[in-house]
Structures are given as structure tokens and as C-alpha cells.
Amino acid sequence: MKRRDFFGAAALMGAALSTGKFASAQTTEETDKRDIARLRLCSQLGGIPGGTLPEKLEKLKKWGGEAFEVGAEVTDDAKCKEYNKMKADFDLEVSAICWGSCGGQLVSTDPAVQAAGMDEFKRVLEGAGKVGARGVIHVPTFNGQSELSNQELLERCRDYLPKLGEFAVAHNTTIILEPLCRYETYFIKQVAYGASICRDCGGREAGITVMGDFYHMDSEETSDMGAFISAGDYLNHVHLAGGRAEPMRTLPGQNGMSFVDGFRGLKYIGYTGFCSFECGCEGDREVEMPKSMQFLRDQWDLA
Amino acid sequence: MKRRDFFGAAALMGAALSTGKFASAQTTEETDKRDIARLRLCSQLGGIPGGTLPEKLEKLKKWGGEAFEVGAEVTDDAKCKEYNKMKADFDLEVSAICWGSCGGQLVSTDPAVQAAGMDEFKRVLEGAGKVGARGVIHVPTFNGQSELSNQELLERCRDYLPKLGEFAVAHNTTIILEPLCRYETYFIKQVAYGASICRDCGGREAGITVMGDFYHMDSEETSDMGAFISAGDYLNHVHLAGGRAEPMRTLPGQNGMSFVDGFRGLKYIGYTGFCSFECGCEGDREVEMPKSMQFLRDQWDLA
Numbered sequence: 001m002k003r004r005d006f007f008g009a010a011a012l013m014g015a016a017l018s019t020g021k022f023a024s025a026q027t028t029e030e031t032d033k034r035d036i037a038r039l040r041l042c043s044q045l046g047g048i049p050g051g052t053l054p055e056k057l058e059k060l061k062k063w064g065g066e067a068f069e070v071g072a073e074v075t076d077d078a079k080c081k082e083y084n085k086m087k088a089d090f091d092l093e094v095s096a097i098c099w100g101s102c103g104g105q106l107v108s109t110d111p112a113v114q115a116a117g118m119d120e121f122k123r124v125l126e127g128a129g130k131v132g133a134r135g136v137i138h139v140p141t142f143n144g145q146s147e148l149s150n151q152e153l154l155e156r157c158r159d160y161l162p163k164l165g166e167f168a169v170a171h172n173t174t175i176i177l178e179p180l181c182r183y184e185t186y187f188i189k190q191v192a193y194g195a196s197i198c199r200d201c202g203g204r205e206a207g208i209t210v211m212g213d214f215y216h217m218d219s220e221e222t223s224d225m226g227a228f229i230s231a232g233d234y235l236n237h238v239h240l241a242g243g244r245a246e247p248m249r250t251l252p253g254q255n256g257m258s259f260v261d262g263f264r265g266l267k268y269i270g271y272t273g274f275c276s277f278e279c280g281c282e283g284d285r286e287v288e289m290p291k292s293m294q295f296l297r298d299q300w301d302l303a
Numbered sequence: 304m305k306r307r308d309f310f311g312a313a314a315l316m317g318a319a320l321s322t323g324k325f326a327s328a329q330t331t332e333e334t335d336k337r338d339i340a341r342l343r344l345c346s347q348l349g350g351i352p353g354g355t356l357p358e359k360l361e362k363l364k365k366w367g368g369e370a371f372e373v374g375a376e377v378t379d380d381a382k383c384k385e386y387n388k389m390k391a392d393f394d395l396e397v398s399a400i401c402w403g404s405c406g407g408q409l410v411s412t413d414p415a416v417q418a419a420g421m422d423e424f425k426r427v428l429e430g431a432g433k434v435g436a437r438g439v440i441h442v443p444t445f446n447g448q449s450e451l452s453n454q455e456l457l458e459r460c461r462d463y464l465p466k467l468g469e470f471a472v473a474h475n476t477t478i479i480l481e482p483l484c485r486y487e488t489y490f491i492k493q494v495a496y497g498a499s500i501c502r503d504c505g506g507r508e509a510g511i512t513v514m515g516d517f518y519h520m521d522s523e524e525t526s527d528m529g530a531f532i533s534a535g536d537y538l539n540h541v542h543l544a545g546g547r548a549e550p551m552r553t554l555p556g557q558n559g560m561s562f563v564d565g566f567r568g569l570k571y572i573g574y575t576g577f578c579s580f581e582c583g584c585e586g587d588r589e590v591e592m593p594k595s596m597q598f599l600r601d602q603w604d605l606a
Binding site: 149150151186189190192193195196198199220221222223225226227229230231232234265 | 452501568
């Protein structure tokens, strides 16, 4: 589970330290994986201009998008069928289900409330499996939804996440923990912390993964590159938005924030998941969205 | 204060995105600084074999050490004079003062207790200045020393750290926040979190820096490299010890833990601070300590 590379027992003896085997095991394990990394753009449906779903997806595809991100409506079988038809019609994937905290029910100390939250989460995970989504985005608690301390929240997460993770894996999907900035949560604020919870809960094989959102990261991370390297193999989704400079949380390229440092991190870990727009827009989305996609490709090239 | 690189207003216009100026500003800002990074070994005095201070320092110097780490005894002027003589005699630096939490007094809700902690911290900072130490290692609270929530602790830190940081700067030194593993604190457990608190408090210019301890990082970090990149310019000290594999927290090289990933991070950020032994030892320190130093140099070369 740990990415930390241990050297074999033989290497514990001083004599073995300079052998080629030891050196090569060390140097090949964790090196730069930029050769396999790809920028795969995606958007939440609400962010794509167009009156109907096919109109939106046709544009997204034309502009180079590879996937779309949907919501909890995947608990509706008819919606899943519609999304699956759209996936086939436009040769797109469903990246993730943008869900949330379910009102903080998952960390509730009331067993009945927590059980209801677990059931709801399971329904969404089932739907995620039906549309082939890589995971369901989850926030244990937003500010104002819980009175628990960080230690108590962590304890609860370590209890319910593995159970739901097992359910997710059985439905060919995962749980994606989303770290938020201080203005939205006091609990999981940094990507590295989300990643450490993933590891504690069994990681990707146990259905527990993490994401990074550039908007939140702007407030909480001192280095987007460091954050994504810490996420490593646990990283399963990325949200794209400008940071808190005005215009706040807008389309990448519209508020001056660079994505290069973060993209260097994504390249380093060989990220091949999706980067999905979750942001506002200054001006006409029809014009601005493809411009932002080109901006991001330019930033990727610079990284 | 933020390492995040912003591009100029001109670059906000699509036309400017492909200009050489924009590209070069982006690609030179955050790149690998491994050319300037150096492994500068150091040790706490207790970890060096020898009956007297000169005996210890003679050995440390002979083995390639560049500095020694001392404790709160720098509040004693005679001690400072002795250390300064030793620095000159052996051409060594004093890296840092290993202090701590002062029993959790700094985060106490009792104003008199907190004031006493502030006074004590100031005395140690003064001493640190006298011996030319780069900083005083500080832990806001160990487990069991405070009942406050993480939010409350964070609020207190944001209040007292800038005040003491200003005092530190006036004495040519800094405060070094030390993240600890879960078994020792529930508050600052990850290097990236410590770094974010540094940034919130004004960073290095305001006298607030962070460190990483490989022993604690083994439990809390999913990537030592990511952690150190997140620390970036806020990183001011490193503690060396094996992780929790048995023999736990021992000399590097004695319990199988690799330092390569972490050293890659130190190289990336161009770290030129000290890496100081704070660990136990299996066997004879006289034999094992120089062996461990060579092990670390080999790991550095592999990074």
C-alpha cells in the first residue's frame, strides 16, 4: 500500500549498498512518469453551453473534451440509460459523480441518521457503477454540518469508508475524497491529508481515493506539485477552476492563476485520470470554454 | 509569500499566451533546483559517541558532520560561550535548538500560563541567536497537553506565532514548526500542513518555518518527496531517523527504510539546510554512526 520504497534485507549490510541491484531498484521505483501522463479534459454538465444534453456533449467533444461529470441523478435508472447512450453516441466517458456530504450524515453520531447516509451513498455508488464512473466525490463534512473534532471525524471516516469502499469496488467504482479550503471545511483541507486517509483505509484497492481541486488548493497548498506528488496513485480526479483572485473560481485562464506547478505534479506521477471543469465563467461560455481548454493545454506543455 | 506563480495581466489575453516571455517566466520559476542542493549532515549531541563535548565534536567533524544540534540549555550564557568556542575550534555550526511544546503552555487558554510559555520561548530564541542557530524547534502541543480542537489550536497559533516570529527575527533566528506523527500529536501531523501554517503566519521573513522528521513522516506522509516539495522555501531543518519498522526510530540504514524519495524532494527544492540525527542506535555508535552517514550519502547520490 505504501509508495515508500524499502530496500531488501541484503541491502541492510553495508557491503550491499553499492551493488547495482540496490541502486537500480532505488532509482527505477519512483522516478518521473511524465511519459505516460496525459491531460484529459472533462466538464460538469452545468458548465457546458447548450440547451440539451446532446448539444452540450457535441460541443464538449468538438473542443477536445474526453468525459463529462454528472450528479446524484444516477440513482435514477432512466438517467443512467440516457448517459450510457450519450457516452456511446459521442464517444465520451463519465468521469465521476459529483456528490458531497449528504448533509454530513455519514459522520453523524445518530446511528439512524448515519445509516440513512450510508444507504444513500450506496445508491449513488450503484448508479456510478452503471454509468462506468471512476468514482463518487465525497466530502465527510462541510463547515456547519458537524460539531465533531478532527480526531473524532477521522475515527468515523476510518470506520465507514472501508465499508463503503468495499461496496464501491463491488460496483466497479470508488469513493473519491475531496479536500476543500478552510472556507468550506475544517476537516480534510489538503490533498496530502486526504491521501493519508486513503492509505489508512486501504487505498485504491479498497475503493478509497482522493482528488484535488485547484480552487481549494489555491488557499491550502503551498505547492500544487507537492500536493499531487503526495496524492500519487491515490489521485483519481481533478477539478479545474481559478483560485480566489477575482474573478474568483472562474474558468482557468480568466483570473491569472497558473496551473503549471500543479501540472508538473500530475506529469510526475503519470496521471491519466480526468481534469474536470467546476467553475464559473466571465463572458460567453461558448467562446470562453474552448479558449480555456487551449489555455490549459498550453499550461500542460509548459509543465 | 506564495510560491504559486502568477502570470502577468498581459498574459490574460489569449494572444499573449504563446509569447516567449510568458513561456519563459513559467518554465524558469519553479524548476528543479538540484544543482544547488547539498546533504549537510548534523547530529544532536546526545547521539554522538564520546565522553566530553570536544570528543564528540571531533568525531562528528572527522566523519563529515557540519553542525551540531543542541537544547534549551542555550538560555545559559556560559553554555552559549562554550558552544561558540566549540563552533570555532571544530569549524562547525549550531544547526537548531531542539526545544518543544513547553508543556503545551503556548496554546493554553489560561493567559498567565500562556504568557509564561511566551517568556520561556523568548529566552530560548535569545539563546538561539547567541549561538547562531537557524531556529528553535517548536511543537504547539503533544497529545495529552491540550483539549482544544484543531480549529482552536490553529487560531491560537495564528495569534502567537507571528508575535514570537518577530522576536525571533530580531534575534537573527526563526521558529521551526515540527510536524509529528499521530502517536505524538493530533494537530500538525504533515509537513504540508506545517508549511501552510508558515504561509498563513507570514513565512520565513516573519520568522516562521517548518521541518520534516523522517521518523514521523513514515507514518503520516504518502510521499516524502511531495512533503518536502510542499515545504519548499519554508523548510528549515530535517531530522534523520528510520521509521516505525523494527528496530524503530533507529540510525538511517539500520531498519530498511529508504531515504531516496525524501532526498529527491530535498534536491528538487534546492535544500541547503541541515539534516540532523535524532534517533536510537543498534550496536556501537562509534561504528554505526559513520556507517549511517555513508549510507545517507549513498542514498543522496541515488536521489
